[in-house]
Amino acid sequence: MVTDDEYDDLENPYRAPVGRHDEIVTKREVPGLGPDPNPWKTIWRRPRATIRYLVATDPTRSVMLLAGLNGINSSLSRAVERNAGDVLPLAAILGIALLLGPIGGIIWLYLGGALLRWVSGWFGGRRQAEPIRTVLAWSLVPLLTTMVFWIPQLLLFGQEMFQSEMPRVESDPALLNTMVALGGVEVVAILVLGIWSLVIYLHGLGEVEGYSAWKALGVTILSGFVFVLIALGIVLIIVLLIGGAIAGFRG
Template sequence: METQASQPLNPWLSIWFRPRATIRYIISTDPTYRVYSLAALGGISKVLDRAMSRAWGDSMAWYWIVLLVLVGGPVAGVFGLYIGGAIFRWVGSKLGGAATSEEVRAAIAWASLPGIAGLVFIIPYLIFLRSEAFTSETPRLDAIVAQSPAWAILVSLLGIYLIVIGVVLSLWQLVLLSKTLGEVHGFSAWRGFLTYFIPSFVFFILLFVIFVLPRAIYIGP
């Protein structure tokens, strides 16, 4: 009888609802399949999101932002893939997992598909706002909104829609990552979640101690 891992799957579709079976199929056939492409696209998505949320356009021209997104994004994505792969492999091994770094990288890359899919929703927003998508001040958008209450309602609904989509895709990505990490390590999705959560929490605490705590306890003259 053919095993579930060897049954042909379309990972682009099955990863959304059958993440464990999908990542099992990938690592049993070709654990490097599209891993670097997904990492590059994931990096583009993250750098683009950061450029928009941090208003990079307030301090640099839009074409520099585009260059950073298209060139720096893939580099950051692949670099993060290797760093995350090493960390999640080590943490997972301490929780009883037995995945290789290559398998963990596949789990990370394929679980990032919801975040990459978010680009589909962001691109129309970028086309509409153009350079103002990267700035804190939006005179062109403000002028459009001021034309009629209908425009104001439409823009507000668009903003809410994008926020909801972002939250849903982020949660979906976390669920997929927990399941794919659990599968490659050979344990439950809950331990897969801990494999992600523990180093993320430690990193957050380090950032707090290094950057936030000194400012909180500093007493100036």
């Protein structure tokens, strides 16, 4: 079992990983989280101890929910970036986000987790698939709080927030100023909470894989390069196959 000193050290969210996750057998054995830990609160201040507790007690807790919410948030964000409202009604945009967004979020969770597990193994990581998914999902908690901005934006601006032109908003100074103010606050919130989500993720990955947060950063960066290489390889294969098929048809 882990020593008392090691348990006391769990109160430091930036400590080096110690012990094994399966050595936590009761809630009492995670100092700093209280007698009845609430991961939704403790993940903000005690990322390592919270991830350690989740992995040891219920690694699947709320993982699909968080992945689904991330998918919805990403779907709505892409709709704004691509001016989806120019070709789709608001109901269709929201329907796609609510129905297909969670599917995309879960696919991201499993593919991203598999890639991290694979690359982490190159650096002596424990290569634990489920704990890595726990980290990916729970590290999103701070960033996902910015989803509250969708509520006033959808109520006030509706379809136009997804369109390239916003005649109703632009013709109303009060509405336009509100959009600018909300947008500014949202950008700051996304930046700050996104950084905190990254901090939680790096410490969480280091916790479950048995290395430091800095090493987790290196593993993550390398995983990004590997993903790009794999994507380019797939595109190249598709291009070659299509080119070969066209050449064969002409021949």
